[in-house]
Amino acid sequence: MNAGPDPEVPFRQTGWLGLRARLFHLYFLLRRPMTLGVRGLIYDRASNSVFLIRHTYVPGWQLPGGGVEVGETLVEALARELAEEGNIALAAPPVLKSMHFNRRASNRDHVGLYLIEAFSQTAPKLPDHEIAEADFFPLDRLPEETTPATLRRIAEVFQGGQTSAYW
Template sequence: MTPDRDKRFRQTGWPGFRAILFHKYFLLRRAMTVGVRGMVFDREANAIFLIRHTYVPGWQLPGGGVELGETCEQALGREFSEEGNIVFTAPPLLKSIHLNRVNTRRDHVAFYLIENFAQDRPKQPDREIAEAGFFALDALPEATTPATKRRIGEVFGGEVASGYW
C-alpha cells in the first residue's frame, strides 16, 4: 500500500461523505481547486506547528482552500490565524506545489515554509481544530500524516520535493 492510500488517514462516516459532496460540488463550480499548507518552523525550539482536525484523523500541517479573489498568501495567512492564532511577520517562502490526488485529480496544494511569525496565545480546541501545538522534529506525534512527514523530509532531510501531496 502506498503512503497516499494509507486508510488510517482517510475520512470516514459523515465527514468522508461530506468531503465527497464538497468535491462533487466544486467539480461542477470550478475546473481546478487550489489549497495552501504551511510549515511554521520555530528555529530556537527546532519545532514545527501541527494541528489535529475534528473531522480528519492524524496530525498535519495547517492550511485550507484558496477562496475566489484571494491570493495563496492571503489564504495561508487566514488559515494560520484561524487554526493556530499565528500571524506572519515576514512573507512565507513558497517551497513547492503538489497535486493532491487522494480525493480528486484536480486539487493542487501550494506548500510554504514560515520562519518569521508570532503567536499571541495557544490555539484552544474548537469545532474544527481538536488539538494544535509545536512539536520538536525528533518528537512528532505518532499519528503524523504521511504527507506531513514527506514535507518534513523535503524541507529538513534534503529529499527532492514530490509532485504529489
C-alpha cells in the first residue's frame, strides 16, 4: 500500500546534524531508559460489565495488558495483549483515557489506559501458563480481590473520579 510521499521527509535531519541527533537519542536511551505499557478497560455496555484477568504469577484481578515491544505502537501492543490474555479483538479504535507513572513497578515505567467498547471475543479465555482466570464482571459486583489500581482506573472512567498521574 503506497500512501504517497512521506510529509516528514523535509524535517529529517541528515549529515552531521542527523548523526548528532541519533547519537543524542542513543545517549538518552542508555542514560534514561523508560518502559511503556498498556492496559485495556474493556466495557460491555449491554451487561454493564468489564473484563478482568487474574495472572498465575501475581495476586489479584486486573485489567488486561502488558509491555509495548520495540517497534510496536501502543495500539498494536494493546491489540496483541488483548488477544493473548482474553481472546479479544478490537472492532474499532480504542480511546486513550489516561497515562500513568507506575512507580510501583519501577522508577521509569509508564502505562497508557485505553477504553474499549467495540470488540469481539472469539472464545472464552481458558487458563494457561500466564492467565489463571479471565471473565466479565458487572461494575457493581467486581471480585473482592480486584487490585486497588484497577479499582482506581474503573472509578476514574465510570464514576468521574479525578485521574491520578500515578498507576
